[in-house]
Structures are given as C-alpha cells and as structure tokens.
Amino acid sequence: MDLIKKFKQLIDKAESIIISTHIFPDADGIGSQIALCLALSKINKKVYCVNEEGLLPRYLYLDQEKRVYSFNRFKKKYKSLKTDLFIVVDTYSIDRIGENVRRLAMESKNLLFIDHHPCPPELMSLHCIDTSASATGELAGALIQSLGIPLSKEISLPLYTSILIDTSSFRYPTVSGKTHRLLAQLLDSGIQPSIAYNQIYGTKEVSYLKLLGKILSETKVTEEGTVAWICLYENQLKKYNVEYEDTHGFINHLLILKKIKVACMFKERGENVKISFRSTGDVNVEFLAQALGGGGHKHSAATTRRGLMKEVIPEVITKIKLMLKER
Ligand SMILES: [Mn+2]
Numbered sequence: 001m002d003l004i005k006k007f008k009q010l011i012d013k014a015e016s017i018i019i020s021t022h023i024f025p026d027a028d029g030i031g032s033q034i035a036l037c038l039a040l041s042k043i044n045k046k047v048y049c050v051n052e053e054g055l056l057p058r059y060l061y062l063d064q065e066k067r068v069y070s071f072n073r074f075k076k077k078y079k080s081l082k083t084d085l086f087i088v089v090d091t092y093s094i095d096r097i098g099e100n101v102r103r104l105a106m107e108s109k110n111l112l113f114i115d116h117h118p119c120p121p122e123l124m125s126l127h128c129i130d131t132s133a134s135a136t137g138e139l140a141g142a143l144i145q146s147l148g149i150p151l152s153k154e155i156s157l158p159l160y161t162s163i164l165i166d167t168s169s170f171r172y173p174t175v176s177g178k179t180h181r182l183l184a185q186l187l188d189s190g191i192q193p194s195i196a197y198n199q200i201y202g203t204k205e206v207s208y209l210k211l212l213g214k215i216l217s218e219t220k221v222t223e224e225g226t227v228a229w230i231c232l233y234e235n236q237l238k239k240y241n242v243e244y245e246d247t248h249g250f251i252n253h254l255l256i257l258k259k260i261k262v263a264c265m266f267k268e269r270g271e272n273v274k275i276s277f278r279s280t281g282d283v284n285v286e287f288l289a290q291a292l293g294g295g296g297h298k299h300s301a302a303t304t305r306r307g308l309m310k311e312v313i314p315e316v317i318t319k320i321k322l323m324l325k326e327r
Helices: 003-013 027-042 057-062 071-078 099-106 121-126 136-146 153-166 177-188 193-200 206-217 234-240 244-256 285-291 309-323
Strands: 016-021 046-051 068-070 085-089 110-115 227-232 262-269 272-279 300-306
Touching (some): 003 110, 016 027, 027 046, 027 153, 046 071, 046 099, 068 071, 071 099, 136 153, 153 177, 153 193, 206 227, 206 234, 206 244, 227 244, 227 309, 244 262, 244 272, 272 285, 285 300, 285 309
Parallel strands (some): 016 046, 046 068, 227 262
C-alpha cells in the first residue's frame, strides 16, 4: 500500500490525534509537527502537539497558535485523555521521543511514524517513511495536500523552514524537482524566503560571529584536502556566551572547500564528544556514523563517543581516511 493511502486511512479513522517529535527537536521535527497539526485541525480533528520538553524560545515564532505542549503542561491540562492516533514525526524510533511521551504513545490506539530517515524495510511497510524526501517537512507537505487541505501561510512557514533547515538551504543531493515544486507552492501562500531565512538563521549576536571565526580559523584538513574538521570546546561556549544549540550550523561552512568530501565537527559535551558529519554527496557519512554507533542521512549524520577530544578526534579521522582509502 502506498504511504499516502496508509496515511489517509489512519486519519479517516481517527478523531483525536497527538503529534510528537524527537527529543532535542530541530526545525524539521517542529515544523512538520506544527504544519500537520494546523492542517488536521482544518478537517475537524482534535489535534494536540506534545513534546517531552516545551519549545525553545527561538522556535516559538513557528507556533503562532501555541499548539505545542511540553509533556508536563499537557498532562496538567488534559489528565488522562485517550487518543485514536499517535503520530511521530522526523524519527522512526519510539525511544527517541522521550520517556514520558513514549508512555503516552503506548496509550494511543494507533501509532504512525512520518519520517525520511533510512530505516529497516519492515518499518517502512507499516509507516509513512519516504527516504527520498529531503525533509520530513517535504513529506508532511505532500500528505497535507493529499487530504485536499490548502497550504495556508500558517502551514507553509513551518514547512518551508523544515526544508530550509534539513537541506542546509537546499544544497543537499536529496533536494529534487519535487522539493522545489512544493517550495513554489509554499511561497505562493505569501511567505517570503528572505524573512523565513532570517527568522531561523538571522538571529545571532556579534559574539556568535566571533566564536564562529575562532573555530573556523582553526580548521584542520588532511593532506589530500578531502577531509576537514573543526573543534568546539565547552569553555569556548562560556567565553563567547553562545548556546550549544546555536553551533550546529558551524560545520556547514566547511562544505565550501574546493576538494572537500567529508566535513566533521567535534563538540566537547562533558565526558562525551558529539561528532557531526557532512558530505558533499560522494561519500555516505551515514555508514560512517553507524560504524561509530550513530546514524543519520547519506549527507548528514552524527554520533556521540565517550572520551576526551584529544583521543576521539584522531580515532575518528583515522577511520574516515581508511574509508576514503587515504594515508
Ligand atoms: Mn529531518
């Protein structure tokens, strides 16, 4: 059964729906969640958005109607509300939605994942998972349209932002004609790309720019120039007064290097090192992240390793060089 049909059947049967996304949600998770919530409300479904934690202030503009609840706020207001359908967007792992929200999901009659991450075929056949979609927002847009719900301005901004963020501004190989045809419709709703871009990216202080400059000035590359990496230490966040969440985009700057194949960013987090990978398309960094206990997409993936920066960095760089058959 195709995924549109699957989606329609489940929506038809459901009167009340909860939509959630993964913990530490990004704009793809939140944007897809809010867009689906607004759309399904238009066809008279009772829809609630519940995340393990409330939205970070910087995402609040995407939620004009204040539909997203933290688990605690939701429980206080709705006590033991039972729902027909529980939708999880931007992950296919029930373990990634948080302990409390996971319990909530178990109480629902039906469970549906809407996602674009590569996953086991068994899951794909049961859920709405399209690995060719550039963002969960792209898939959510198609699902919303399949129900005949118009893409209003309120629905379009979160969807546009989803795709903008997950494709690092439309630069990844997953961006297709289909992606742009949807984007065109989103723009037709009246949202403006420059405003949408600045609302998510153009919110930084000078101190942010200075930290970025410092980090980029210490970029390392392999002899061949195909692998580049940057490092972020916890004391730098303090020194420059920058939030950890604001540093995710730093790595993308490495992709403008002429010979780059794999970009990495190492971030010190307590006793762990969080490692992000980006690829220009030739190398599958999902495999690399998996080999190190993580996951993600072909062009964008991540993992976490226990250990000190000075131990983890050489270990990982050696693995990448092996993968690329470099000395
Ligand atoms: Mn995504």
